[in-house]
Amino acid sequence: MTEITLLDGGMGQELINRSGDAPTPLWATRVMIDHPGLVCRIHADYFAAGATVATANTYAIHHDRLEKFGIDHRFKDLHLQALSEANMARDKHGSGRVAGSLGPLVASYRPEVFPAHAAAVARYAEVAQLLAPHVDLLIAETVASIAHAQAVLEGARAAYRPVWLSVTVDDTEGSRLRSGEPVADLAPILRANGALAVLANCSTPEAMEAALQVFSGFGLPFGAYANGFRQITTDFLKDDPTVDSLSPRPEMTPALYADFALRWVALGATIIGGCCETTPAHIAAIADRLRDDGHVVV
Numbered sequence: 001m002t003e004i005t006l007l008d009g010g011m012g013q014e015l016i017n018r019s020g021d022a023p024t025p026l027w028a029t030r031v032m033i034d035h036p037g038l039v040c041r042i043h044a045d046y047f048a049a050g051a052t053v054a055t056a057n058t059y060a061i062h063h064d065r066l067e068k069f070g071i072d073h074r075f076k077d078l079h080l081q082a083l084s085e086a087n088m089a090r091d092k093h094g095s096g097r098v099a100g101s102l103g104p105l106v107a108s109y110r111p112e113v114f115p116a117h118a119a120a121v122a123r124y125a126e127v128a129q130l131l132a133p134h135v136d137l138l139i140a141e142t143v144a145s146i147a148h149a150q151a152v153l154e155g156a157r158a159a160y161r162p163v164w165l166s167v168t169v170d171d172t173e174g175s176r177l178r179s180g181e182p183v184a185d186l187a188p189i190l191r192a193n194g195a196l197a198v199l200a201n202c203s204t205p206e207a208m209e210a211a212l213q214v215f216s217g218f219g220l221p222f223g224a225y226a227n228g229f230r231q232i233t234t235d236f237l238k239d240d241p242t243v244d245s246l247s248p249r250p251e252m253t254p255a256l257y258a259d260f261a262l263r264w265v266a267l268g269a270t271i272i273g274g275c276c277e278t279t280p281a282h283i284a285a286i287a288d289r290l291r292d293d294g295h296v297v298v
Contacts, residue, residue, distance in 0.1 A: 007274070009283045010228075010274055011055065012060075012276060013248075013276045014042050019034070025065070025068070039081075042280075050288075050297060052095070052097065053096060055086075056086040057082040058083070058100055062105055062123065083135065084134075100127075102127060102152055104142050109142070109178050109202075111144040111147070111179040114145060117151055122155070126158075128159035132160065137164060144167070145178070146181050148179075153190075157194075166225075167186065167201070167211070168200070170203070171206075172207065174207035190218060200215075200225075201227075204226060204227070207226075209263065221270050223269040224269060224272060226274070261289070262290070274286075
């Protein structure tokens with residue numbers, strides 16, 4: 001029997017799918033603006049499915065994204081809206097934790113456009129301090145390079161909250177980050193900056209095993225939450241992309257995804273969940289399988 005923390009699943013894609021709106025470069029932030037309350041309902045559905053952590057919809061709320069659309073004056077208010085909707089769902093459910101998401105600056109999966117170190121640390125510290133009063137922990141998500149890991153962990157110290165680092169790995173070689181750098185090179189950065197867990201996210205389920213094997217030597221709790229995309233396309237790696245340049249894998253059913261998740265647990269993972277293109281049904285399937293195998297979801 002193992003105690004497993006069960007994260008929620010995808011938020012941005014779920015917002016797009018439920019709203020019926022066309023995707024924009026502002027992605028989940030745009031839908032949250034146009035459909036207040038929908039984020040809360042999705043969080044509630046994940047809690048009902050068995051998740052014990054709600055990851056707030058703060059992933060893409062960064063100055064560099066908001067400035068392009070003339071809404072940077074809403075930076076603080078948008079964070080507070082996302083945090084309020086997560087906390088309302090948790091409070092209604094009666095248990096669970098809320099995690100503040102620290103998403104990539106500028107763009108996901110593109111380490112070459114990551115800002116200079118001092119600027120990145122300052123931006124992350126600003127967000128971390130804004131999140132801190134409203135969350136139980138922070139998750140630095142979709143970290144694509146060693147430089148990104150160093151900067152986000154330094155910035156997150158400003159929150160005085162537990163921090164989990166989650167990296168995105170190469171879809172065909174999970175022992176390497178999207179930057180091409182070895183996952184193993186994270187070890188000294190995690191130690192130096194006090195990260196309390198290390199995860200891999202927003203990569204294919206097939207890539208996670210190699211990452212987890214590396215994580216197992218770090219001496220920290222570790223885990224994974226994969227996406228359900230066919231691949232990260234070249235169109236998505238252009239400036240200001242929209243998610244309609246990505247397509248889901250129709251074969252990645254809740255049952256198949258749960259098969260992957262249980263393999264991660266067999267490798268020692270104690271924190272699992274879902275990323276883009278996973279749904280409450282995927283999380284429910286994992287929860288059922290964990291309990292059937294004698295694990296405890298905490």
